[in-house]
């Protein structure tokens with residue numbers, strides 16, 4: 190795909206280890222009291238892949254993402270990222286390791302501008318200490334300018350030039366989703382985790398979002414996990430799809446395979462009787 | 466030579482460096498310069514001794530209020546222990562000066578560091594507690610420290626306190642209010658500048674993120690608890706520096722002033738001045754000290770005018786009442802505090818005569 194817009198320098202890293210994102214979820218079980226939100230889930234994501242997780246509401250998709258990003262601690266099972274056991278690490282450590290995400294219910298800071306929101310994501314890439322910061326020394330100034338340049342490139346890439354100084358709280362819902370994607374990209378994630386990035390969007394907004402995600406994945410080798418409960422978009426963009434229902438992985442495979450899988454059809458037709 | 470910019474309109478920024486400046490226009494910088502000239506070149510010479518005393522009090526409280534605003538206004542961690550931290554700074558300063566014979570120039574930062582350490586200890590509950598619960602935990606801290614001030618007699622002199630006299634800085638007598646005015650206001654200017662710098666770097670951004678949405682803050686790679694502790698440390702450092710200055714300024718300290726009331730007065734300063742505003746903290750300190758002086762002189766005046774003495778005794782407790790009223794009125798009518806009033810006045814001037 191040809192990029193007509195900005196080519197953010199943070200995407201263009203030549204070092205393969207900067208893009209390496211090997212995620213392995215093994216036998217993951219998560220319970221809330223009596224509810225088993227995730228039941229013995231296995232999932233692997235390899236560098237450069239775009240993997241989608243679909244399933245009806247309440248299937249456990251968000252819970253799985255929350256385990257991968259450290260918000261929930263599973264009772265059983267392990268999660269590995271680039272060979273490291275990350276099951277019990279804190280969210281902020283995972284962000285530093287290169288897992289960036291967006292949230293189903295948009296967790297932006299509504300009182301801040303688009304730019305300030307994105308600047309927050311540069312936290313782990315700032316290297317100065319408190320002493321230097323309190324004096325705002327030359328090196329701090331240079332770093333701040335550098336981060337600003339990075340953000341401008343991302344703003345160009347996501348076509349948000351006219352929004353940069355606007356308060357996020359005043360933006361339409363679809364735009365907020367885009368800002369949140371921008372903020373997640375500013376983290377320079379090796380693995381980008383998106384929770385329902387198309388939810389609540391108009392058709393045009395969905396098309397834009399698909400375009401960004403496709404370009405990220407195809408031109409910049411961005412590894413992604415994408416959660417969605419609407420099958421149609423997902424079918425056209427992902428290489429591999431995992432289907433969850435009631436915390437169980439029903440099927441995993443190519444869009445065609447998943448689409449014709451009898452249990453998946455059953456789950457999507459709303460048949461809630463016990464499935465094998 | 467660069468072009469001067471006097472109006473925040475039509476000045477197109479050509480580099481990101483220009484955007485991170487504190488003042489948008491050279492007008493702002495010019496006003497700062499005028500303010501500094503007035504502060505150091507004019508005010509100390511035209512002020513009466515009483516006025517100097519009041520200004521020095523304002524300066525000391527303003528430093529502590531900036532610290533508290535970093536903690537409450539920016540990080541969202543409510544503390545009812547700031548008065549006690551101020552006391553820790555005062556005692557640390559007095560003890561270092563009298564028992565360890567530290568020179569003034571070392572005492573003040575050392576007292577700040579000691580108080581920062583104490584503040585971090587009393588900030589530990591913030592790992593688990595939020596909002597009202599944290600408030601109560603810091604209240605406990607306030608009472609524990611008050612108890613220590615009174616009971617640890619070998620160190621604090623108990624109820625009699627400690628007297629600090631004859632301090633000098635570069636051979637200048639710090640007992641002189643005018644000399645001390647310079648010391649206090651140099652400290653205030655430096656501490657204000659540091660606070661503004663912290664706010665515009667990743668530390669300030671992390672504090673604000675924790676205040677607004679700690680879940681998302683964590684997703685941005687900000688370790689919540691260490692940053693809360695850092696905020697407690699920085700805030701207490703400010704309280705400690707202010708406390709040490711206070712010890713030298715009062716020349717003798719006893720446990721009484723560092724009570725819960727003082728903590729509340731600090732909170733009143735930042736609410737009235739404007740939560741999450743550095744200049745607001747200074748405005749709040751000015752407002753509260755002025756209010757205190759007006760109220761105490763008002764009642765004193767009434768006492769001395771024979772027939773109204775009885776009335777004065779009944780209005781003496783009105784001080785607390787007026788205080789509370791001022792806070793409530795600000796919360797209702799200008800929740801963003803004096804900082805917002807100042808912003809409105811300023812923009813009205815700028816837009817005059819086309820203020821719409």
Ligand SMILES: Nc1ncnc2c1ncn2[C@@H]1O[C@H](COP(=O)(O)OP(=O)(O)O)[C@@H](O)[C@H]1O
Nearest residue numbers: 221224226244245246247248249250251252253
């Ligand atoms: N924090 C929580 N506490 C209790 N139950 C939860 C929590 N988070 C999710 N669940 C439960 O786990 C199940 C899966 O929810 P979720 O992962 O949000 O589904 P999805 O994102 O697929 O719609 C639901 O039954 C939900 O009620």
Ligand SMILES: [Mg+2]
Nearest residue numbers: 250251252293
């Ligand atoms: Mg969900």
